Amino acid sequence: MIEIHDLTKTYGRGADAVTVLDRVDFTVSAGEIFAVVGPSGAGKSTLAQCINLLERPTSGEVVVNGERLTDLDAKSLRVARRRIGTVFQSANLLSRRTAAQNVALPLEYLGVTTAQTKARVAELLDRVGLSPHADKYPHQLSGGQRQRVGIARALALRPSVLLSDEATSGLDPAATESFLDLLREVRDDLDLAVVFITHEMDTIVKIADRVGRLDHGRIAEQGAVVDLLLDPESVLGEALRPQSAASSAAPGQVVVEVTHNSVAVPGDWIVQLSNQIGAPVSVLGGHVGDVAGVSVGHWTLAVDAAAADKVPDAVGALGLAVRTDVAAASVVAA
Numbered sequence: 001m002i003e004i005h006d007l008t009k010t011y012g013r014g015a016d017a018v019t020v021l022d023r024v025d026f027t028v029s030a031g032e033i034f035a036v037v038g039p040s041g042a043g044k045s046t047l048a049q050c051i052n053l054l055e056r057p058t059s060g061e062v063v064v065n066g067e068r069l070t071d072l073d074a075k076s077l078r079v080a081r082r083r084i085g086t087v088f089q090s091a092n093l094l095s096r097r098t099a100a101q102n103v104a105l106p107l108e109y110l111g112v113t114t115a116q117t118k119a120r121v122a123e124l125l126d127r128v129g130l131s132p133h134a135d136k137y138p139h140q141l142s143g144g145q146r147q148r149v150g151i152a153r154a155l156a157l158r159p160s161v162l163l164s165d166e167a168t169s170g171l172d173p174a175a176t177e178s179f180l181d182l183l184r185e186v187r188d189d190l191d192l193a194v195v196f197i198t199h200e201m202d203t204i205v206k207i208a209d210r211v212g213r214l215d216h217g218r219i220a221e222q223g224a225v226v227d228l229l230l231d232p233e234s235v236l237g238e239a240l241r242p243q244s245a246a247s248s249a250a251p252g253q254v255v256v257e258v259t260h261n262s263v264a265v266p267g268d269w270i271v272q273l274s275n276q277i278g279a280p281v282s283v284l285g286g287h288v289g290d291v292a293g294v295s296v297g298h299w300t301l302a303v304d305a306a307a308a309d310k311v312p313d314a315v316g317a318l319g320l321a322v323r324t325d326v327a328a329a330s331v332v333a334a
């Protein structure tokens with residue numbers, strides 16, 4: 001388990017001081033994947049460096065399995081840092097070392113015997129499906145394979161926390177998918193707490209149990225992915241929901257954005273909605289997908305302006321939710 005309490009990082013002093021992380025707070029339990037998402041400049045890289053203590057936070061705590069890493073002196077920290085394995089963007093492998101030699105690196109630093117290192121490296125490369133590529137150099141591996149070597153290396157010292165810092169950036173969709181499968185697999189097998197830092201919304205829906213949105217150094221919103229997806233008011237939920245291009249409403253119609261809530265939505269909900277408001281309902285666009293066994297999504301509908309005020313109640317009664325701010329702003333001029 002990893003707990004981040006009130007983590008603050010300020011660069012510079014006095015008038016030049018820049019606060020890059022501002023009282024960041026979250027906890028990730030063993031066996032859980034917590035994603036941190038944010039736009040460029042939000043502080044993601046700084047957060048990653050402060051979590052594994054490559055950068056000392058200005059204040060706040062990083063606690064792993066009850067041990068406060070932020071209190072430790074440099075020598076104790078070197079030992080304690082082994083509890084956090086990091087997978088970096090572009091794997092960060094040494095180009096003059098083979099896959100096996102890269103995985104062996106943390107074990108060599110630790111002074112593990114050659115025989116033990118060999119056995120452990122073989123086991124790790126087998127776990128990530130790269131045994132046949134053990135003697136290849138990074139340039140002889142695909143981007144996805146390099147990231148698998150990165151995972152093997154991160155697991156070498158048997159950490160309880162895995163930190164993935166933009167590790168899928170630059171991978172093609174198939175390599176991303178297989179990286180995420182492997183991450184899920186090692187999380188389950190080793191009961192790891194995973195902190196998954198990314199700017200890619202679609203990977204979050206595929207992998208994370210919970211997610212926090214980093215905005216100007218603060219966690220502006222956090223929660224279970226499914227809860228955020230079902231919350232029509234959530235900024236993060238809106239960004240995470242699968243979107244599809246909508247066609248235009250006819251003159252005199254109102255555009256209504258509806259969040260699909262799976263709890264008890266009848267299959268013929270559009271017909272029922274039309275009956276309840278006494279007017280036709282046109283589907284302009286929509287997408288519903290399965291997330292953690294819950295179908296979530298988003299619809300863009302058009303209804304006659306005269307019937308628009310009946311829509312929120314009728315939609316609510318069907319187990320869906322309407323974004324009234326959008327509806328109010330979207331009457332199409334006749």
Ligand SMILES: Nc1ncnc2c1ncn2[C@@H]1O[C@H](COP(=O)(O)OP(=O)(O)OP(=O)(O)O)[C@@H](O)[C@H]1O
Pocket residue numbers: 011012018020038039040041042043044045046047199
């Ligand atoms: N050493 C530093 N001194 C001063 N400011 C810094 C330093 N490192 C980072 N920053 C600032 O902190 C802010 C956050 O940077 P950071 O690299 O953590 O963001 P990010 O979310 O990872 O962005 P990206 O996705 O573009 O990599 C930026 O405004 C950056 O200029």
